[in-house]
Amino acid sequence: MSSNHVRQAGPIMIDIENITKDYVMGEEIVHALRGVSLQIRSNEYIAVMGPSGSGKSTLMNMLGCLDTPTSGRYEFNGRNVSAMNDDELAAIRNREIGFVFQTFNLLPRADSLRNVELPLIYAGIDPETRRERAARVLQDVGLGDRLDHKPNELSGGQRQRVAIARALVNDPSIILADEPTGNLDSKTGEEIMALFENLYQRGHTIILVTHEANIARHARRTVHLRDGLIESDDGDFGGIGILPMEDRLEADATL
Amino acid sequence: MKRFAYELTESWKIAVAQMRSNKTRSTLTALGVIIGIVAVTLMGTAIAGIQIGFDKSMAVFGDDVLYVEQWPWKPVDDWWNYRDRKKIKTEYAEPINRIIAATPNSNLVEAVPTSSLIRSVKYADNEVSNVLIRGTVSDYLITSTFDFKEGRFFNELESRGGANVCVIGYDVADALFPSDSPIEKSVLINGQPFKVIGVIARQGTFLGLFSLDAIVVMPLPAFQKYFSAKSDSDILVKVKDKTRLAEARDELTGIIRRVRALPPEKKDDFSINEQQALKSTLDPIKNSIAIAGLFITGLSLFVGAIGIMNITFVSVKERTREIGTRKALGARRRTILLQFLIESTALCLLGGFIGLTVAYFTCTGIGKAFPSFPIHFSLGLVFVSMIVSILTGLFSGFAPAWTASRLDPVAALRYE
Numbered sequence: 017m018s019s020n021h022v023r024q025a026g027p028i029m030i031d032i033e034n035i036t037k038d039y040v041m042g043e044e045i046v047h048a049l050r051g052v053s054l055q056i057r058s059n060e061y062i063a064v065m066g067p068s069g070s071g072k073s074t075l076m077n078m079l080g081c082l083d084t085p086t087s088g089r090y091e092f093n094g095r096n097v098s099a100m101n102d103d104e105l106a107a108i109r110n111r112e113i114g115f116v117f118q119t120f121n122l123l124p125r126a127d128s129l130r131n132v133e134l135p136l137i138y139a140g141i142d143p144e145t146r147r148e149r150a151a152r153v154l155q156d157v158g159l160g161d162r163l164d165h166k167p168n169e170l171s172g173g174q175r176q177r178v179a180i181a182r183a184l185v186n187d188p189s190i191i192l193a194d195e196p197t198g199n200l201d202s203k204t205g206e207e208i209m210a211l212f213e214n215l216y217q218r219g220h221t222i223i224l225v226t227h228e229a230n231i232a233r234h235a236r237r238t239v240h241l242r243d244g245l246i247e248s249d250d251g252d253f254g255g256i257g258i259l260p261m262e263d264r265l266e267a268d269a270t271l
Numbered sequence: 272m273k274r275f276a277y278e279l280t281e282s283w284k285i286a287v288a289q290m291r292s293n294k295t296r297s298t299l300t301a302l303g304v305i306i307g308i309v310a311v312t313l314m315g316t317a318i319a320g321i322q323i324g325f326d327k328s329m330a331v332f333g334d335d336v337l338y339v340e341q342w343p344w345k346p347v348d349d350w351w352n353y354r355d356r357k358k359i360k361t362e363y364a365e366p367i368n369r370i371i372a373a374t375p376n377s378n379l380v381e382a383v384p385t386s387s388l389i390r391s392v393k394y395a396d397n398e399v400s401n402v403l404i405r406g407t408v409s410d411y412l413i414t415s416t417f418d419f420k421e422g423r424f425f426n427e428l429e430s431r432g433g434a435n436v437c438v439i440g441y442d443v444a445d446a447l448f449p450s451d452s453p454i455e456k457s458v459l460i461n462g463q464p465f466k467v468i469g470v471i472a473r474q475g476t477f478l479g480l481f482s483l484d485a486i487v488v489m490p491l492p493a494f495q496k497y498f499s500a501k502s503d504s505d506i507l508v509k510v511k512d513k514t515r516l517a518e519a520r521d522e523l524t525g526i527i528r529r530v531r532a533l534p535p536e537k538k539d540d541f542s543i544n545e546q547q548a549l550k551s552t553l554d555p556i557k558n559s560i561a562i563a564g565l566f567i568t569g570l571s572l573f574v575g576a577i578g579i580m581n582i583t584f585v586s587v588k589e590r591t592r593e594i595g596t597r598k599a600l601g602a603r604r605r606t607i608l609l610q611f612l613i614e615s616t617a618l619c620l621l622g623g624f625i626g627l628t629v630a631y632f633t634c635t636g637i638g639k640a641f642p643s644f645p646i647h648f649s650l651g652l653v654f655v656s657m658i659v660s661i662l663t664g665l666f667s668g669f670a671p672a673w674t675a676s677r678l679d680p681v682a683a684l685r686y687e
Contacts, residue, residue, distance in 0.1 A: 082599060082680045103603045110601020117684070121596040125292040137281050138601035140274055182600070 026058035029189055029221060030079065035088030035098075036244075037074050048074040049085070050244035056223065058189065061216045062251065063224040063232035066241035073194075075241060076225045080115060080192045081108045093189060110138050114183025118195035120175045122167040128154055128178045129163045135186040153181040157211060173204035180211060190221045197231055209234045278609055286614040289586075290621070297618060300582045304622025304663060305629065307572030308656055312630035314568040315652050318561045320645030325557055328477045332546040335513035336414045337523055339363070339382075339506040343542040344549045356540045357531070361386050361491060361504045364408075366530045367523075378519040379526075380509040383407060383414050386494055388502040392439075392487055393459040394447040402443055403486045404460060406494020406502075414507040420444070422454050422469030425490055433492025438469040442484035458487070463497050465489060478553075479645070516545065572659070575622065576667040583615045583671035594675050595683030608676035615668025616661055623660025627653060 037049040049071045056062055056079075064079075066072040077083040078090060081097055084105070090097040092108060100108065109115075114135075122131045132150035141149070154163055157177040167175050176196060183191050193212065197205030213234060216222055226232050237251035290297040332338070341356050361384035371379045385407040391400040409430035425436050437458065444453050444467075457464035465487070474483035494502070510519040520543055527541055587594070594607060602610075634648045 077681050080599070082684070103605075106598065106601050106603045109599055115599045117596075121592065121599075121684070123593060123596075125288060134597070135600045138597075138603070138606060140277055186601075 025060050028055050029058045029093055030054070030056040031089075031091040032078070033089045035078060035085035035090060037071075037078065037083070038086045047244055049078070051088070052241075052244070052246055054239065054246065054249075056190075056221070058221050059216075059219060060237060060251075061212075061222045061224075061235045062237045062239060063226060063235035064239050064241065065226060065229070065232050066247075067227060069243075070241040071244040072225055072227070072241050074244075076192065076194055076223075079190075079223060080113055081105045106138075110135055111186060112189040114180075114186070114188040114191045116176070116179050116183050116191060116193035116196045118198040120167070120172075120179045120199070122175060122178055122182075124167055127164045127166050128159060128170070128181075131167070131178055132182045132185050134182060139186055150181070150185055153185045154178070156184070157181045171204075172200050173207055176200060176204075176208050177211065180208075180215075184215070184220075190223055191215065192223045192225070194225045195227070196224070197226075197228070205231070278606055279613070282606075282610045282613040283617070285610055286617040289614055290617060296582065297621070300578055301618050301622035301625065303575030303578035304572070304619050304660065305575075305626040307568075307575035307663075308623045308626025308660060309630045309633070310568035310571045311565065311659065312627060312652060312656050313633060314564045315655070316630070316634050316646045316648050318564060319647035319649060319652065321557065321560070323647055324475075324645040325478065325553070327475060329546050329550055331415075331474065331477065331483060332549065333414060333416065334546050335510045335516075336545070337508045337510060337516075337520060338544040339508065339523070339527060340542050340544055341503075341505075344544040345552045353542075359504050359506060359541060361406075361495075361506070363506055363527070363530050367506065367508070367526055370526050370529065374522075378511050378515055378522055380511050381410060381413060383410050383507045383509070384491060384504065385411065385507060386491065386499075386502045386504040388498055390460050390498070392443055392447065394453075394456065397447045397449075399443050399446045399485065401485060402440075404494070404498060405486065405488045406491040406498070407488060408491055411488065411507075414509050417474060418472040420470040420472045421452060422467070424469055424488075430490045431492070433490050433496060435463065435465050435489075435493055436468045437465040437487050437489040438471060439467055439488075440471050440482075440484040440486035441473040442482050443487060444470045445484075460487065461497055465493070476643070479643075516547065520545070572663060576619075576663045579615050579618055579664065579667035580670060582618075583611060583668050584674070586614070587611060587671045587675040591678065591683050591686040594678050595680050595686065598678070598680035599684060604676040607678075608672045611672030611675050612665060612668045615672070616664030619660045619664030619667070620657070623656055623663075626660075627656050630656075 032052060032054040034051045034053050035049055036047065036051055039046045039048055052071070052075060064072055064075060074083070078085055081092065081100075082105075084090075084098055084100070088098065092112060095108075097105070097108065115121075123134070129147065129150050132154055133146045136146040136149060151160075151163060154160060157180055159174060159177050159181065162170060162174060162178075165174075167178070170178065180191075180196075183193075191212075196212070197208055200208060209231065212222055212224070222235070224232065224235050232238055237249070239249045239251070240247040338344075339359055341359055342353055347353060364382045364384035367382040371377050371381065385405055387403055387405040389401055390404045391398055392402045409425055409427045412424055420441065422438070424438055425434065429436055439447075439453060439458065443458075447453065447458060448456065453467040453470060455466065455468075457466050459465075471484070471486070476482050508523055510516060512519075523543055524539060527543075528539070531540070533540065597607065631648060634646050637644055637646055
């Protein structure tokens with residue numbers, strides 16, 4: 017990592033308090049999250065780690081407003097997400113969250129420009145502005161000459177850059193990346209991580225969900241999950257982002 | 272509203288892109304709708320054609336003429352009651368006209384006697400069989416409207432005198448005189464020569480059953496002289512005000528009873544027929560043919576719709592991850608619903624458009640090959656077909672689109 021500069025974190029953006037999530041699987045109830053509390057401020061670069069089955073994906077779905085908790089409270093920029101209906105959640109996702117997926121999830125038959133325009137379509141932006149903004153963001157991620165390429169005409173790294181451009185285009189509060197390098201070779205993966213670093217330096221808030229330690233080390237703060245609880249959280253820089261003591265004790269107790 | 276229009280345009284773009292990228296599938300799926308629309312449209316043109324032909328056939332009777340006949344123009348169960356009725360005689364015309372003239376404010380104009388039977392007509396080596404030979408008076412023209420291809424109708428003098436003259440229908444003229452004019456030539460009926468003085472312009476067929484052009488009209492006295500036996504007679508009565516047809520009917524009933532000297536306790540032993548009554552007898556038949564036809568062809572469209580529904584379900588299944596992605600990026604339920612509805616509707620519209628084109632050329636082709644076939648292609652039909660296409664699309668797309676819109680984004684994103 018070229019620069020390990022830690023930027024000053026801003027006000028609290030995500031405030032999760034004691035959320036749980038239960039799934040019914042046949043006759044069994046699976047407690048994916050057993051009471052997680054977490055605060056994320058703007059301008060943070062945070063990695064959520066944990067083995068499979070730790071509740072990492074479930075937490076990511078909660079953070080990304082793709083799902084609502086069974087119990088507990090989730091506030092996003094002061095708005096209570098836990099009580100929102102599907103369409104309100106869709107609006108939050110559209111405006112506040114930029115998703116980056118492991119499998120890129122680009123529309124296969126649409127060119128880069130059209131793919132990046134997609135969130136703006138759902139935001140109801142007029143076609144000219146849309147085009148202009150999508151082209152600019154693609155320029156920013158180094159794909160200014162690939163606007164009319166379809167995903168199958170692009171390399172894996174380029175596809176992920178298109179996906180990142182798509183995540184950025186509606187100027188979201190956070191970028192939520194789920195194993196963004198999982199389908200890439202390590203060299204390309206490092207390039208993508210460099211891009212995230214760059215975005216962080218430019219003031220974006222990034223949440224990275226991964227099980228790879230050498231990817232997670234790019235983040236400034238790491239949260240470890242195990243069995244649906246937070247096992248550790250090193251977000252103790254500048255006295256911000258630290259969990260309340262009792263939560264840490266509880267997490268320790270489950271080890 | 273503006274937002275809806277925006278979503279509509281965007282969904283439309285997505286749908287077109289989707290159809291383009293799946294050309295083979297889209298074409299095959301649309302084929303079902305194409306066949307359905309072709310079937311329904313052709314049936315529609317046929318029904319419209321039948322309707323027009325029906326109206327044209329009915330017009331032959333005139334909507335302001337009452338027919339005094341032995342039999343009613345409707346199916347009867349107790350036919351024996353009608354069989355033994357006294358025949359209608361052409362001689363009634365005279366007393367009827369006298370009574371009409373003597374009645375102030377009569378709603379009747381004039382009674383015209385006719386007498387008909389079927390015979391062959393010959394000229395030189397040519398012969399036409401099954402020709403309706405009709406004897407009547409020169410006033411026949413007030414009850415029956417037709418144009419003359421050439422020549423004229425017989426005048427009052429010829430009518431009264433029973434001159435051996437006749438007016439022939441288009442088919443008779445065509446068969447007997449393929450290359451030259453029949454005027455002033457003599458045709459043979461029952462061995463008797465009749466001089467042709469006029470040719471009636473083509474009238475077509477009656478409900479496609481028999482030709483209205485296989486006819487020979489001659490003065491009544493001449494007819495009675497040679498064909499009086501076995502002929503059927505009826506009296507045609509022209510009505511003054513056709514909006515008061517029922518009144519005219521009652522008036523005429525009274526007159527005929529008087530002419531026939533029927534005592535009051537006896538029931539009418541004759542029938543007064545009119546176009547409207549015939550129409551109302553035939554309308555239900557015509558309508559059930561139309562409904563049955565549309566229903567059966569509608570089934571083929573329904574099969575097409577099921578095809579669209581099926582393919583939209585497959586499309587939703589295949590693109591589950593795409594739907595998940597779209598939802599993650601902020602697509603609302605309505606947006607997803609609209610997208611798939613528009614995809615299926617676009618397919619149906621495409622199918623409808625092609626189907627309509629095919630139907631149009633088929634109609635034109637049939638019209639050229641068989642001019643007598645009742646077919647009628649109208650702008651209204653185009654409009655209706657397009658509406659039907661859209662409705663088919665909405666119908667077949669709704670269930671899959673609804674499923675898509677209800678997908679849980681988390682599950683959809685994880686779908687393999």
